Amino acid sequence: MSQTPNRNGLGLTASESRPYWPEPAKAPPGAPNVVCIVFDDLGFADLGCYGSEIATPNIDALAAGGLRYTNFHTTALCSPTRAALLTGRNHHSVGMGGLADWDLGFPGMRGRIARSAGTLAEMLRPAGYNTFATGKWHLTPTFETSQAGPFDQWPLQRGFDRYYGFLEGE
Known part of the structure; x- marks a missing residue:
């Protein structure tokens, strides 16, 4: 009894099987970059966009563009x-x-x-x-x-x- 190989190329016997190398996963086109930053010993009040006297120009630039996480x-x-x-x-x-x-x-x-x-x-x-x-x-x-x-x-x-x-x- 012959069987069509499954999606991984395996049939009932070696002669009915074929080699299989799956394609590695790739992020879809246009997928966003994900960046997480943890600041130790820092609170919202330590960032310039929330009124701190500390210069945080890159965080401030993100905030000026509308990116503010507050929750x-x-x-x-x-x-x-x-x-x-x-x-x-x-x-x-x-x-x-x-x-x-x-x-x-x-x-x-x-x-x-x-x-x-x-x-x-x-x-x-x-x-x-x-x-x-x-x-x-x-x-x-x-x-x-x-x-x-x-x-x-x-x-x-x-x-x-x-x-x-x-x-x-x-």
């Missing part, structure tokens, strides 16, 4: 804020209720982003986007940042193609 809910700590920004979810619901170095033994306080909580990079990569992170990561517990790993909470395992920066909260 992001930050936390008082960097790790939970990063976790919320990267996942689009409440920091407790993804396991980062405190700093990455604090595993308090409760679901919302594990000190790492749960594997069930995909990051923005993990969503964009399969859609054909290239992903890059730079700077302070601070989403990996300190005792997991050596060459011995484990590496599952490092940027390259959380969807980023490339990373240049430091893993801890330095």
Whole structure:
């Protein structure tokens, strides 16, 4: 009994099968670039477009063009804020209720982003986007940042193609 190969080229036997190499995903033409910036220890009042005396000309230029975000809910700590920004979810619901170095033994306080909580990079990569992170990561517990790993909470395992920066909260 002969069978037509399926979409991956597999038939019932080797003679009925054909090699298959899927095309890599590519972002569609005209897809926007996505840039996320996290400023540690900074509030809205520290940006020139909101009245600060600090010069922030590039942020001010974006704001002058109509780009003002005013509804992001930050936390008082960097790790939970990063976790919320990267996942689009409440920091407790993804396991980062405190700093990455604090595993308090409760679901919302594990000190790492749960594997069930995909990051923005993990969503964009399969859609054909290239992903890059730079700077302070601070989403990996300190005792997991050596060459011995484990590496599952490092940027390259959380969807980023490339990373240049430091893993801890330095």
